Amino acid sequence: MATLSGALIGCGFFAVNQMHGWRDIVGASIVAICDRDPERLKIVGDQFGIAKRYTDAAEMFASEKLDFVDIATTVVSHRPLVELATANRVPAICQKPFAPTLADAKAMVEACIEAGVPLMVHENFRWQSPIQAVRAVLDSGEIGTPFFGRISFRSAYDVFSGQPYLATGKRFIIEDLGIHVLDIARFLLGDVSTITTRTARINPAIAGEDVATMLMDHDSGATSVVDCSYATKLATEPFPETLIEIDGDAGTVRLAQGYRLTVTGKSGTAVSDVSPPLLPWASRPWHNIQESVVAIQKHWVECLAKGTEPATSGADNLKTFALVEAAYAGAASRQPVQIDALL
Numbered sequence: 001m002a003t004l005s006g007a008l009i010g011c012g013f014f015a016v017n018q019m020h021g022w023r024d025i026v027g028a029s030i031v032a033i034c035d036r037d038p039e040r041l042k043i044v045g046d047q048f049g050i051a052k053r054y055t056d057a058a059e060m061f062a063s064e065k066l067d068f069v070d071i072a073t074t075v076v077s078h079r080p081l082v083e084l085a086t087a088n089r090v091p092a093i094c095q096k097p098f099a100p101t102l103a104d105a106k107a108m109v110e111a112c113i114e115a116g117v118p119l120m121v122h123e124n125f126r127w128q129s130p131i132q133a134v135r136a137v138l139d140s141g142e143i144g145t146p147f148f149g150r151i152s153f154r155s156a157y158d159v160f161s162g163q164p165y166l167a168t169g170k171r172f173i174i175e176d177l178g179i180h181v182l183d184i185a186r187f188l189l190g191d192v193s194t195i196t197t198r199t200a201r202i203n204p205a206i207a208g209e210d211v212a213t214m215l216m217d218h219d220s221g222a223t224s225v226v227d228c229s230y231a232t233k234l235a236t237e238p239f240p241e242t243l244i245e246i247d248g249d250a251g252t253v254r255l256a257q258g259y260r261l262t263v264t265g266k267s268g269t270a271v272s273d274v275s276p277p278l279l280p281w282a283s284r285p286w287h288n289i290q291e292s293v294v295a296i297q298k299h300w301v302e303c304l305a306k307g308t309e310p311a312t313s314g315a316d317n318l319k320t321f322a323l324v325e326a327a328y329a330g331a332a333s334r335q336p337v338q339i340d341a342l343l
């Protein structure tokens, strides 16, 4: 397989994981990087030995012959950068949250479809190996047909020191973290018809909500609760583990803190350790997320090679993003929100 030439835009806090990921992947390599901040450009360029460096993305597209671009900037720049990639006919990966609004996200998907340019949202949480292990249990039929799920992320980890912008936005936990947990709910239980949401802000030092509880009806008939908090102090800090409970008509699956998977089903009860591997460049507790970065980037390279649609394509991610918009609307109105009406 020929090696794909990629470029990365946005050399900030999280992009370093993506750069490590690209270094681990056969079949793709990063040939150029871009950041409007020369200091970040130098840090990442020097760390990963990338000579071609740009402070302007348009200039990079004009100068480089690229097979794909990996957009790792924060949300406000996602639409202009995806549109720039599309105008240059370069397949694009875009970090989450996909866009500031669902209308922007739809326009981005439309632009890529019209230009015939592949687009994947870097929605990596469903690629975490413990989450994939839960999905494999469901696929095995061991617990039968799911009728209930709880997908839970509760922590008091200080995410603000690494990502200070998270403390200042009017929206916080649903847009930043809940988006992943909602996507996991879709991944495990299927698409959603209705969502009911309650939010709270417990930490007085931040602008947005840091607690969200969402009740969802899935098209399959299952009901789920997605609950997220960055205001939950626990004896052992679980960051960044997503805990999962799914009840099926033939059994149950539980992903508990410490990556302990318990399956009770047609063949009895089995307990296993589904801890993610600690990659050589990774560091605890982020290793779970870091491994999923490699997995989703590998998936992208495979999809480009085969000409198939990525699991978290732009079009797919509209359904996750609609849940985010619906959650905020429903938290404000205190009414259930129908998802189909938004799509």
Ligand code: NAD
Pocket: 009, 010, 011, 012, 013, 014, 015, 034, 035, 036, 037, 040, 055, 057, 072, 073, 074, 075, 077, 081, 095, 096, 097, 122, 123, 124, 162, 163, 176, 289
């Ligand atoms: P950051 O602020 O540390 O880095 C963003 C970088 O992009 C900055 O260096 C900035 O100068 C650069 N930039 C912004 N606009 C640009 C433009 N138009 N052209 C060139 N460079 C530009 O942010 P971060 O914490 O690394 O987050 C980046 C994105 O990654 C966010 O959307 C965040 O939600 C997401 N993120 C995802 C995960 C995950 O697990 N998927 C985890 C953390 C962060």
Ligand code: 89Y
Pocket: 159, 163, 176, 177, 180, 240
């Ligand atoms: O930005 C968030 C994400 O995507 O994963 C965890 C995080 O870094 C903080 O909530």
